[in-house]
Amino acid sequence: MAERLQEGRNWWSVVHNKFVVEERYVSSRERTALYRAAVVLVVVGVAVFLATLIGVLHSDGIASADEAAQRWLIGTHSDTLTGVMRAVAVGFGPVGLPIIVLVATITWGLLAKHAWRPMLLAAAMLTGVGLAQIIGASVQRPRPPVDQMLFGPDHTFSFPSGHVLGASDFLLVTCYLVFSRVRKPAAARVGFAVAIFLIVLAAASRLYLGYHWVSDTVASISLSLVVLGAVMALDTWRTVRIPLEPVTGVAPGTG
Numbered sequence: 001m002a003e004r005l006q007e008g009r010n011w012w013s014v015v016h017n018k019f020v021v022e023e024r025y026v027s028s029r030e031r032t033a034l035y036r037a038a039v040v041l042v043v044v045g046v047a048v049f050l051a052t053l054i055g056v057l058h059s060d061g062i063a064s065a066d067e068a069a070q071r072w073l074i075g076t077h078s079d080t081l082t083g084v085m086r087a088v089a090v091g092f093g094p095v096g097l098p099i100i101v102l103v104a105t106i107t108w109g110l111l112a113k114h115a116w117r118p119m120l121l122a123a124a125m126l127t128g129v130g131l132a133q134i135i136g137a138s139v140q141r142p143r144p145p146v147d148q149m150l151f152g153p154d155h156t157f158s159f160p161s162g163h164v165l166g167a168s169d170f171l172l173v174t175c176y177l178v179f180s181r182v183r184k185p186a187a188a189r190v191g192f193a194v195a196i197f198l199i200v201l202a203a204a205s206r207l208y209l210g211y212h213w214v215s216d217t218v219a220s221i222s223l224s225l226v227v228l229g230a231v232m233a234l235d236t237w238r239t240v241r242i243p244l245e246p247v248t249g250v251a252p253g254t255g
Contacts, residue, residue: 022113022114022116022239023239023240023241024180024181024239024240024241025240025241025242025243026240026241026242027242028242031236031240031242034232034236034240035233035236037229037232038229038230038232038233038236039229039233040229041225041226041228041229041232042225042226042229042230042233044222044225045222045223045224045225045226045227045228045229046222046226048218048219048221048222048225049219049222049223049226052215052218052219052222053139053159053219055215056139056141056159056215056219057139062214062215062218063213063215065214066213066214066215067213069207069213069214070144070148070207070210070213070214073207073208073210074148074210076208077150077208081208082150082208082209085150085204085205085208085209086150086151086205086209088201088202088204088205089151089163089205089206089209092163092164092166092167092202092205093163094162094163097163097166097167097170100170101121101122101125101170104118104121104174105118105119105121105122106118108121116235116238116239117177117235120173120177120231120234120235121170121173121174121177124169124173124227124228124230124231125166125169125170125173127169127227127230128165128166128168128169128223128224128227129162129166131160131165131223131227132160132161132162132165132166132220135159135160135219135223136156136157136158136159136160136162137157139157139159140157141157141158141159141213141216142157142158143155143156143157143158143211143212144158144210144211144212144213145210148210149209149210149211150208150209150210151209151211154211158211158212158213158216159213159215159216159219160216160217160219160220160223161203161206161211161212161216161217161219161220162220163202163205163206164199164202164203164206164212164216164217164220164221165220165221165223165224167198167199167202168199168202168220168221168223168224169224169227169228171195171198171199172192172195172199172224172225172227172228173227173228173231174195175188175191175192175195176228176231176232176235177231177235178191179191179192180232180235199221199224203217203220203221
């Protein structure tokens with residue numbers, strides 16, 4: 001009986017430790033900078049999204065350039081470029097991206113000492129999916145004409161772009177969660193530069209293939225900034241500690 005009890009305690013200890021949030025110690029100034037960056041991301045993201053939404057609803061602002069941009073993109077079509085853009089669309093699409101996210105989060109969660117960061121990434125991705133569905137059904141913006149679509153017809157709503165929102169959430173949040181623990185500014189700059197390039201590529205593929213307007217992709221990226229800011233704030237609140245500062249609001253043994 002005692003052995004079984006001890007085994008149960010050991011099992012619970014393993015599970016408990018897996019979900020204990022790792023603490024990272026920084027200066028008070030660094031923590032303030034993290035919170036400030038999170039607030040700026042949320043404010044900028046919300047402001048850009050609202051400006052874009054108003055433009056879409058009233059056909060002005062950035063939305064007034066949508067049709068002109070679409071006509072220009074049609075003139076850039078070529079067989080080679082179309083093949084590349086189709087491949088990008090598949091990778092960041094409703095089949096490819098969920099597989100990438102699932103493999104990444106499960107592998108990360110199994111290999112990492114703590115599961116906080118992969119769980120946070122999964123939550124951010126689910127939040128993005130929810131936002132895309134709710135906003136799309138509320139705004140009900142039509143996509144560009146079907147005859148301009150180069151990868152089969154799509155009659156769902158256009159605003160915002162789910163492909164771009166998913167790609168932006170995954171790339172930006174992953175970069176933050178990885179490089180916030182690596183004190184190598186040069187590596188962080190390279191990582192975020194690659195993420196931004198891939199986000200632009202994902203947006204370009206949706207525009208080139210004729211499934212979205214420019215304002216759809218701008219709205220998606222702005223929403224990703226909001227999600228990233230929220231992740232930064234939550235992660236900072238839950239994991240960042242200042243040396244010698246009392247820890248409040250955290251249960252004993254879970255900090």
